[in-house]
Amino acid sequence: MIIVMRHGASQKDIDKVVEFVKLKGRTPHLSQGESHFVIGAVGASQVDPRDFELLDGVREVIKISSSYKLVSRLFKNEDTVVEVNGEKFGGGYAGMIAGPCTIESREQIFECAKAMAEAGVKIIRGGAFKPRTSPYAFQGLGEEGLKLIREAADTYNLAVTSEVMEINQIPLFIKYVDILQVGARNMQNFNLLKELSKINKPVVLKRGLSATINEWLMAAEYILSGGNRDVILCERGIRTFEVATRNTLDLCAIPVVKKLSHLPVIVDPSHGTGLRDKVLPMSLASIAAGADGLMIEVHNKPECALCDGAQSLYPNQFVELYEKLKKLAPVVDKTIG
Amino acid sequence: MIIVMRHGASQKDIDKVVEFVKLKGRTPHLSQGESHFVIGAVGASQVDPRDFELLDGVREVIKISSSYKLVSRLFKNEDTVVEVNGEKFGGGYAGMIAGPCTIESREQIFECAKAMAEAGVKIIRGGAFKPRTSPYAFQGLGEEGLKLIREAADTYNLAVTSEVMEINQIPLFIKYVDILQVGARNMQNFNLLKELSKINKPVVLKRGLSATINEWLMAAEYILSGGNRDVILCERGIRTFEVATRNTLDLCAIPVVKKLSHLPVIVDPSHGTGLRDKVLPMSLASIAAGADGLMIEVHNKPECALCDGAQSLYPNQFVELYEKLKKLAPVVDKTIG
């Protein structure tokens, strides 16, 4: 940490800062810059820069060490590649996850699974426990839903991903699901992250609605720090002042994350835009920007979907998109799947 | 729901929308405005406006019914007053909650409790389980912390509030704590909210970092809908582009919420600003704006605090603030406590 004193700070102010640095278990390094006196606070003890900002004569305090380690490219330079059911994410591969927002019925999930398999998809998505803004909205089929999607997936040789909302649900998910997904609202549910750090299955970690990239990587660090290294980051739009779209898809997060971290980063353009007709252009843009995969909502009958039908593609739209993606990928040196 | 057709929409477009309204279980009401054809979709079935926005010829879709009921002033016009240990929130009373960010040790929490009691505070706060951005930061004393704060509170005739992070922790909190607090990161942890709706103790529901007022009230609806009517809303700053303060305290949320809902709304200026010297002016501003109370961080030795010391007041600063608040309150027809 570096403490910059104000122009004209008194010797007494400086002495007091030096004392405080020591009190906090760090070693002070003094140096006189051209216009400002600067005090380095060297050491590994936890400090809060704001504690120093409040001292007299202090102009600015700068923290150097970011707190994530295991997710950093400095810790591991080569890309992490997560592979599930033959589908790869990272290291030049852009994997595909597709399926309905919610598991609604046996018929629906089997039809969706069939359509996905025919399109060449290897991982199906579908929600069993739904986080809904309103307590009066459909909350999902629960364990029954997980059973249905597992059965449908097995029938068509698909892997399954679904959102886990609660520590108590983890055993159920381990039983039925291949990839556990953490939703945007739970990105900083640290207790949940700690439990997911102990399991043996990959985790898709969605970015919180108002999470900075740094906070997102810190949340991933929770999972890696417990021993689970198979984390796939998923950008799904952030909250801004713009109301024309449900969220603002932050595609520049892709190259930013890929520079800072070795983890694969995919995009969910369905939640990121909230409207079916924006999913195709934003899927193409994601891969062009370097994304390691996509998670896309597809429904056999979107107009009858119980949840988020407006952002779900029809199966034939998905097939068309998938074809375009395969043409686009080589231009940016990617392989789909 | 009201569907506004584009200028020049064809009869075929209109017919299709009408069919779709029926398919969704609602009754269509047609009317020709001066420039636009308008279709009302009357009924109580769940619909997603975006499903209609995607139909040909549709210009705009407007949803009328907000989904919260029990929290609304239309449901209950008179202010809800929550009273704990003789301290009142709502109905003209502005209650006070104060204490350290985190329970650190027996000595620290007893000193804080003593200082709070001497200042006239009746409810002490203190965290036992801390949600920390970094997995490597201090995570709180856990149950041991709850025991200590209970003991200290009993010694000085104080009630206790502390943040619950997890469904599994609820029994522990019921044992030791008088008011359960839901943190900003958990505002949309709907499973947790559902469990809290079944308990017999008041809940402080902090506003999420990027939650709209509507979403906040919907989260409160989860708690009320299960039978727990003692909810205190707490504004604690939202995330914006401004970096000069940790968060942007949205004080206008106070009159907005008080118009929409009967629930008391308090302010946490410590988290809302992140800096000790901003706590006094923003506390005064909160009460002037009509807040039903405050939650303020006070620490016996802020410069040694393990967490958020920079935003904690010294006990004597708190006493000074408390005096000023008592002078200010009558001007806005409030009674402190």
Place this chain on the structure above:
Amino acid sequence: MIIVMRHGASQKDIDKVVEFVKLKGRTPHLSQGESHFVIGAVGASQVDPRDFELLDGVREVIKISSSYKLVSRLFKNEDTVVEVNGEKFGGGYAGMIAGPCTIESREQIFECAKAMAEAGVKIIRGGAFKPRTSPYAFQGLGEEGLKLIREAADTYNLAVTSEVMEINQIPLFIKYVDILQVGARNMQNFNLLKELSKINKPVVLKRGLSATINEWLMAAEYILSGGNRDVILCERGIRTFEVATRNTLDLCAIPVVKKLSHLPVIVDPSHGTGLRDKVLPMSLASIAAGADGLMIEVHNKPECALCDGAQSLYPNQFVELYEKLKKLAPVVDKTIG
């Protein structure tokens, strides 16, 4: 405009709203919905929905008519194509504008122009008047700069675009420049827009840092309403809470705008990201998302640039990007230039 009354609004409340609708020069249309009484306010007089929101018994007020007309696809369905020096924007063409942030010297702008011409670019950019946050930063060469870029452009058969900041500068720009650019800070400088509506040259209208898409289109309406139909919209990043990049490039604005308006929309990934190594991925993403062109900062010696060197490409990086764009474009049915 549609006024939705509260559940349980009194007849007196309704009567008062009806009177007010008439006072404002509109005709009231009453209808009883299932749960709410609804009043339409038909007519063309200017009304402010908030005036009605404040009346007793009113629950919600909904404005239907957006105020832009000439920029709308409802007014003109086919794409507007702007062509300058043989370079096309819109209608399936993605045009390219490239060059340095600022005109710094004869030598610099000639070297840049030469490099651009060799790369196949037909329109060069370069600032003569610079809007700088600090009054102490380099403010541009002024008219001398415009003369230099014109001379360099003529030498290499390029067209010129540069930012106009002030009504007084318009005659100068008409003399030296082929496309006038309105910067993000001036997007709502309505007097400037009105004057630009009267000129005979195309205008690039950058999106304001915190402008909604609707406000951006309204600003374009100012230019079209005076008779100038050659407007190119330019997305260049919006301000959000994220600090990892200078701005958040909102690429979903591209399909949103293209649905609402016939005007071409291009992207400036240099300002949109603020960092050279993000320009390539975001340029590719822009075209993949359907952009009608790009405006990219290229400098012969970015490390010596007086302004924004960090976001400028080296000429050879630009050549590499340009090649990739030409491969990408056919995948999304676009032609570069």
Place this chain on the structure above:
Amino acid sequence: MIIVMRHGASQKDIDKVVEFVKLKGRTPHLSQGESHFVIGAVGASQVDPRDFELLDGVREVIKISSSYKLVSRLFKNEDTVVEVNGEKFGGGYAGMIAGPCTIESREQIFECAKAMAEAGVKIIRGGAFKPRTSPYAFQGLGEEGLKLIREAADTYNLAVTSEVMEINQIPLFIKYVDILQVGARNMQNFNLLKELSKINKPVVLKRGLSATINEWLMAAEYILSGGNRDVILCERGIRTFEVATRNTLDLCAIPVVKKLSHLPVIVDPSHGTGLRDKVLPMSLASIAAGADGLMIEVHNKPECALCDGAQSLYPNQFVELYEKLKKLAPVVDKTIG
């Protein structure tokens, strides 16, 4: 500026950074921290931190010097007090400016002026040139409006403030107006600011919709740097994701600005909230937070106002507010006016 090298940066990387520091006209100061190698870049030449961020081995670059000087409390410690017509802003005084959004007619502005004078107000506001989002909305009476407000003000011994939108309008404003106001949309219209730096009248500088506090102070620096020291800063709400209010009033900006700068800072709760019934609580909150004054919209017949009637108080509401403010001010050691 301080450049922090990555853990494990090579000697070659360090050498290259050192060379680059020299190239940019600064002197490098090397020091080995516990975990990171740190290079100071001492000197006064303009540098862009991003240029250094792009070099190999660089982890982070920190700029120390903020660029405002004259507005800083370090430059001038005592509060600047601006006095107009006996009304004071700053130095313990909270001044009042009130009046209609827009000058609409002789009758209207005279009635407003009379009401303001009777209430004890000494400075009336009123817009003659209106920046409107839509080109089809009422754009103000222009010079005729300025004449009318001057005449009305003289009749009732009031001073006048009005918004100047354009350099060309300055002579007109100097003739008719006592305080020139710069609107939020023009906060970074640097050419306008430069011209206003040369005049002899006070300037109210509104904060831009998405301007950080630092950018706001930099804009004020433009005015002070040309010789005009009478600047009043005005907080009027920032743009965030919240839609319940027109803008989010950032009241914590008051104590933040007052710590950084000697300039008076006032609040415009009318634009800041956009709704009449929020003006009273937010006015009280502003003064409680330490504001040096208020600018409030009052209209003799708000329901007939041509612009922003919904956020204008009735004269009797203003009188009630003014009384409350006078009771509140002593609690926070302020004098109204």
